[in-house]
Amino acid sequence: MKTIDVKILDPRMTEQLPAYATSGSAGLDLRACIDAPVTIKPGETHLIPTGLAIHIADPAYAAMILPRSGMGHKHGIVLGNLVGLIDSDYQGQLMVSTWNRGQAEFTLNPMERLAQLVIVPVLQVAFNVVDEFDTSDRGVGGFGSTGKH
Ligand SMILES: O=c1ccn([C@H]2C[C@H](O)[C@@H](COP(=O)(O)OP(=O)(O)OP(=O)(O)O)O2)c(=O)[nH]1
Numbered sequence: 001m002k003t004i005d006v007k008i009l010d011p012r013m014t015e016q017l018p019a020y021a022t023s024g025s026a027g028l029d030l031r032a033c034i035d036a037p038v039t040i041k042p043g044e045t046h047l048i049p050t051g052l053a054i055h056i057a058d059p060a061y062a063a064m065i066l067p068r069s070g071m072g073h074k075h076g077i078v079l080g081n082l083v084g085l086i087d088s089d090y091q092g093q094l095m096v097s098t099w100n101r102g103q104a105e106f107t108l109n110p111m112e113r114l115a116q117l118v119i120v121p122v123l124q125v126a127f128n129v130v131d132e133f134d135t136s137d138r139g140v141g142g143f144g145s146t147g148k149h
């Protein structure tokens with residue numbers, strides 16, 4: 001397993017470092033490091049601190065912040081940026097843009113698990129400028145060009 005550096009910015013996280021819930025888990029749950037409950041009205045977005053900073057350091061990796069399915073499906077709590085992308089050289093606090101896309105108020109409690117972090121491989125590329133591409137099966141077809149069924 002790869003190891004990355006983490007800074008604990010909120011002492012409450014010392015005992016609750018994100019961990020894989022099962023041996024096959026892809027995500028590490030992030031907690032709302034807030035001092036008091038935060039009520040998020042329908043349509044509102046709040047930037048919620050997680051009490052942690054990570055430094056991935058290796059440009060061949062990044063982290064993504066994704067919603068938790070239960071929060072998104074049951075409570076309409078998803079991400080204001082839809083997906084958070086954490087650069088390998090980012091050293092600041094992990095922040096969760098928390099959007100209530102539902103119809104009802106949602107109260108986020110201190111240290112509640114609100115989103116999840118996934119570490120993913122990344123390939124950095126250089127551009128080779130061309131006038132024409134080599135022929136491909138798809139060509140420029142997209143946006144439903146292969147039909148519905
Ligand atoms: O949900 C998120 C998304 C981003 N970040 C941090 C880590 C990331 O490396 C940095 C910049 O994110 P991004 O590049 O997506 O935002 P930007 O609006 O382009 O800001 P910048 O100009 O700082 O790159 O903000 C978070 O903490 N949470």
Ligand SMILES: [Mg+2]
Pocket residue numbers: none
């Ligand atoms: Mg950016």
